[in-house]
Amino acid sequence: MISIGFLWLTVLGFSSAAQNAAPLTPPSVTLENVLQKMDATAARFQSAQADFVWDQYQKVVDETDTQKGTVYYRRSGNAIEMMADIKQPDPKFVLYKDGKLQVYQPKIEQVMEYSAGANHEEIESFLVLGFGGSGQELKKSFDVTYQGEEHIDNVVTAKLQLIAKSDKIRSNFPEIILWIDLDRGISVQQKLVQTQGDYRLAKYSAIKVNAKIGNDVFRLKTSGKTKFVSPSG
Numbered sequence: 001m002i003s004i005g006f007l008w009l010t011v012l013g014f015s016s017a018a019q020n021a022a023p024l025t026p027p028s029v030t031l032e033n034v035l036q037k038m039d040a041t042a043a044r045f046q047s048a049q050a051d052f053v054w055d056q057y058q059k060v061v062d063e064t065d066t067q068k069g070t071v072y073y074r075r076s077g078n079a080i081e082m083m084a085d086i087k088q089p090d091p092k093f094v095l096y097k098d099g100k101l102q103v104y105q106p107k108i109e110q111v112m113e114y115s116a117g118a119n120h121e122e123i124e125s126f127l128v129l130g131f132g133g134s135g136q137e138l139k140k141s142f143d144v145t146y147q148g149e150e151h152i153d154n155v156v157t158a159k160l161q162l163i164a165k166s167d168k169i170r171s172n173f174p175e176i177i178l179w180i181d182l183d184r185g186i187s188v189q190q191k192l193v194q195t196q197g198d199y200r201l202a203k204y205s206a207i208k209v210n211a212k213i214g215n216d217v218f219r220l221k222t223s224g225k226t227k228f229v230s231p232s233g
Contacts (some may be wrong), residue, residue, distance in 0.1 A: 031146035035135025042134035059197035
């Protein structure tokens with residue numbers, strides 16, 4: 001059974017734009033109208049892609065590991081599919097589809113497979129956190145606080161603090177922060193604070209919403225030499 005913590009550390013989502021919605025301006029920003037904008041986003045969401053920079057900071061060694069690449073999402077019926085194409089520092093592909101997470105490392109020709117099992121609905125709700133999930137759904141799982149306006153790379157954003165209502169999630173991630181672009185309704189940055197002072201910071205750019213993404217993107221390009229391994233044996 002794949003853990004929620006593993007999934008969070010592997011993939012992060014982002015907000016899709018609420019089309020035809022008036023941009024929020026700082027004087028009028030409240031938590032409720034940010035969440036309403038997310039509701040409008042969720043109603044229109046079909047697919048998204050973006051370039052990413054993921055920084056994983058480990059306090060005990062005071063080091064940051066950085067991964068760069070492109071991530072793709074699409075809604076398939078009532079489910080969410082995700083592919084992360086990690087280009088740096090080493091090629092790696094992370095695919096979530098049909099209730100299964102697969103991590104493919106071409107250099108060693110190996111795919112690690114994790115079944116979401118009975119947790120698939122919970123995992124998919126985490127995948128849409130901030131990019132396809134509604135504001136009302138967010139409030140069901142988290143205590144949400146609007147922490148004011150903040151500029152991220154010259155973009156004016158609304159900073160939202162999330163505290164999980166679930167003891168299990170909160171024990172792994174005491175705090176999650178989203179920065180929502182007030183003009184486009186897009187989460188351009190996210191921070192997952194872990195225990196012991198570790199955290200994962202994700203920045204997204206070149207975001208495309210509801211553009212057509214081919215089926216081929218959501219397939220692993222393995223070879224006849226690729227070995228498939230499951231932690232359960």
